[in-house]
Amino acid sequence: MRPDTTTGATSGDPVVELRSVVVAFGGLLALGGVDLDVAQGERLAILGPNGAGKTTLFNVVAGDLVPTEGSVVLKGVDCTHLPSRHRPRLGVGRTYQKARSFPGLAVGDNLYLAVVGRHGRQRALLPRSGDHSWRDRAAAAAESVWLYDRLDTRVADLSHGQKRQLEIGMAIVTEPDVLLLDEPASGLSRGERERLTGLLDELAADSTLLLIEHDMDVAFKVARRIVVMSDGKIVASGTPEEIQANALVHEIYLGSEALT
Amino acid sequence: MTARRLLTPANAALAVLVVLLLALPAINSGFFVTFVLTQALIYGLIAVTIVFLTSHGGMISLAQLLFAGIAGFMFGNAALESGARGLNLGWPPWVAVLFALAVTTAVAFLLGALASRTTGIYFLMLTLVYGVIGYTFFAQVVTVSGPGGVTSIVAPEPFTDRVNLYYAAVVLSALAYLAFRAIGRTNFGLALQGVRDDPVRMSSLGFNVPLHRTLAFTLGGFVAGVAGLLNVWWRGQIDPASISIGPTLIVLIIAVIGGISYFEGAWLGALVYVLLDTYTDSIPLIDRIGLTPDRFNTVIGLMVLLIMVLSPEGLVGILERVRRGRGGASPSEHSIELPTTSPTPVQTGSGREP
Numbered sequence: 001m002r003p004d005t006t007t008g009a010t011s012g013d014p015v016v017e018l019r020s021v022v023v024a025f026g027g028l029l030a031l032g033g034v035d036l037d038v039a040q041g042e043r044l045a046i047l048g049p050n051g052a053g054k055t056t057l058f059n060v061v062a063g064d065l066v067p068t069e070g071s072v073v074l075k076g077v078d079c080t081h082l083p084s085r086h087r088p089r090l091g092v093g094r095t096y097q098k099a100r101s102f103p104g105l106a107v108g109d110n111l112y113l114a115v116v117g118r119h120g121r122q123r124a125l126l127p128r129s130g131d132h133s134w135r136d137r138a139a140a141a142a143e144s145v146w147l148y149d150r151l152d153t154r155v156a157d158l159s160h161g162q163k164r165q166l167e168i169g170m171a172i173v174t175e176p177d178v179l180l181l182d183e184p185a186s187g188l189s190r191g192e193r194e195r196l197t198g199l200l201d202e203l204a205a206d207s208t209l210l211l212i213e214h215d216m217d218v219a220f221k222v223a224r225r226i227v228v229m230s231d232g233k234i235v236a237s238g239t240p241e242e243i244q245a246n247a248l249v250h251e252i253y254l255g256s257e258a259l260t
Numbered sequence: 261m262t263a264r265r266l267l268t269p270a271n272a273a274l275a276v277l278v279v280l281l282l283a284l285p286a287i288n289s290g291f292f293v294t295f296v297l298t299q300a301l302i303y304g305l306i307a308v309t310i311v312f313l314t315s316h317g318g319m320i321s322l323a324q325l326l327f328a329g330i331a332g333f334m335f336g337n338a339a340l341e342s343g344a345r346g347l348n349l350g351w352p353p354w355v356a357v358l359f360a361l362a363v364t365t366a367v368a369f370l371l372g373a374l375a376s377r378t379t380g381i382y383f384l385m386l387t388l389v390y391g392v393i394g395y396t397f398f399a400q401v402v403t404v405s406g407p408g409g410v411t412s413i414v415a416p417e418p419f420t421d422r423v424n425l426y427y428a429a430v431v432l433s434a435l436a437y438l439a440f441r442a443i444g445r446t447n448f449g450l451a452l453q454g455v456r457d458d459p460v461r462m463s464s465l466g467f468n469v470p471l472h473r474t475l476a477f478t479l480g481g482f483v484a485g486v487a488g489l490l491n492v493w494w495r496g497q498i499d500p501a502s503i504s505i506g507p508t509l510i511v512l513i514i515a516v517i518g519g520i521s522y523f524e525g526a527w528l529g530a531l532v533y534v535l536l537d538t539y540t541d542s543i544p545l546i547d548r549i550g551l552t553p554d555r556f557n558t559v560i561g562l563m564v565l566l567i568m569v570l571s572p573e574g575l576v577g578i579l580e581r582v583r584r585g586r587g588g589a590s591p592s593e594h595s596i597e598l599p600t601t602s603p604t605p606v607q608t609g610s611g612r613e614p
Binding site: 083087089100102103112113116123127131 | 443446465469
């Protein structure tokens with residue numbers, strides 16, 4: 001465990017370990033040396049203004065970006081240069097800031113593909129009896145995100161909110177050990193946000209959750225620890241109460257507004 | 261799959277069509293069947309691979325005629341015992357068939373792997389380059405072809421008989437149609453459609469996107485190779501000009517005329533093309549309006565333009581619209597056949613709310 005206050009206190013074995021992670025896009029330093037440990041079962045929210053490097057951090061953990069410097073260790077496996085497609089087998093699932101599902105396929109097929117992606121038989125040309133149970137899992141996940149009656153609907157025909165729900169469904173259907181949610185509440189109505197909060201609360205106790213969220217209600221209700229980023233660096237880390245009382249956070253993230 | 265699920269209107273229509281096509285030579289085994297229909301079926305079998313790669317993989321390939329050509333050249337080289345050009349290996353014809361398909365599939369895999377990291381216009385351009393390289397290769401390498409091509413190719417028995425060759429084209433077309441339709445519901449086919457829609461997302465879900473694209477391209481190459489064998493048996497010869505850029509574009513145009521999203525559109529487009537190609541100069545007074553046979557491409561061009569304006573989904577798209585207009589809002593026969601998985605029955609409406 002790292003005692004450094006910028007990484008925050010953690011308990012248990014870390015499932016995500018970032019060491020001195022730097023990501024540079026030409027002259028732009030998106031991440032300027034980030035260290036972060038996330039313990040198994042931890043609920044962590046990452047806050048920060050636009051351009052702080054939150055999504056870049058997610059992309060590094062999820063393998064969509066290879067860091068310019070530093071290392072990424074997931075569940076004890078050095079994944080720094082491991083392509084993103086190997087992450088699901090390690091138990092890592094993610095959502096994207098902008099819903100990325102497959103508009104030409106039905107909701108059920110989208111969820112089914114997520115299961116296949118984690119468990120294999122990706123190039124099978126013949127059905128197998130086990131496929132049926134995977135379909136059942138897809139249907140159960142659809143029910144979890146309130147899309148059961150949309151199982152046969154093409155994603156292109158879903159509303160924005162439903163696409164967000166599907167995005168979360170595709171992440172949880174794989175039962176990931178580490179779940180990365182990038183602004184899952186964006187574009188959702190108040191009622192939908194409350195349902196989302198309830199859904200995230202119901203996740204298995206040993207599943208680790210990393211959440212980027214601008215909605216303070218969601219972030220503070222779901223997370224037990226909050227990390228604040230600014231200009232590609234972690235500038236504060238602590239419990240929601242500590243972050244609410246942190247003057248630096250007020251200054252860089254919220255200006256003069258108080259956190260409520 | 262249960263019998264009830266197989267008994268869809270689309271399958272029933274296909275069964276009736278296949279029976280009619282198989283019965284046709286009993287009524288007329290002349291020019292229309294052994295020339296027009298056989299040619300249309302072969303063109304359709306090549307074009308359907310373009311439809312498959314485009315509609316399921318988002319890959320518009322201009323290399324499909326090349327694969328048909330490779331199969332034809334390889335068969336000619338392997339099967340002929342003597343001739344002016346080619347390797348004249350003199351192998352038994354069915355060994356030559358296996359050899360031709362193996363080479364075609366291997367080349368498709370290799371070229372597919374090279375192209376698997378490109379998308380959109382870049383993929384299109386790369387496959388065009390493949391086509392040009394293939395044409396140049398066979399035109400310049402006299403060991404396997406040379407500009408005059410390989411001639412006097414004889415089909416294996418029983419396909420020396422042109423009616424039997426027609427039967428083969430019907431059966432193989434039906435099989436390819438059913439196979440491509442079925443593949444869309446397999447793990448591989450669903451994943452391919454996922455790759456088409458969002459390759460980055462597919463990768464983050466755990467799929468090997470380049471390998472998926474490569475395998476789809478290989479499958480398309482194999483089926484085009486089968487069509488290439490029928491083509492070379494039907495023509496009795498093959499030359500590099502037959503896989504040059506002109507015919508390559510014709511195959512793409514066939515797929516577009518029929519409807520690039522519909523497998524059946526490949527054969528419909530091919531039939532329209534062959535009918536126009538064969539009978540345009542027979543239309544009374546057609547030459548009076550300036551459409552002489554050497555201006556055939558103008559007719560095809562106008563046809564494509566008209567279809568593009570009326571229906572970007574091609575002729576099948578037009579037929580679909582007419583059918584839906586008559587039959588109300590019945591679901592399309594071509595829409596994705598969804599599985600009937602029904603886990604715990606859940607009430608609709610508020611019953612689903614947490």
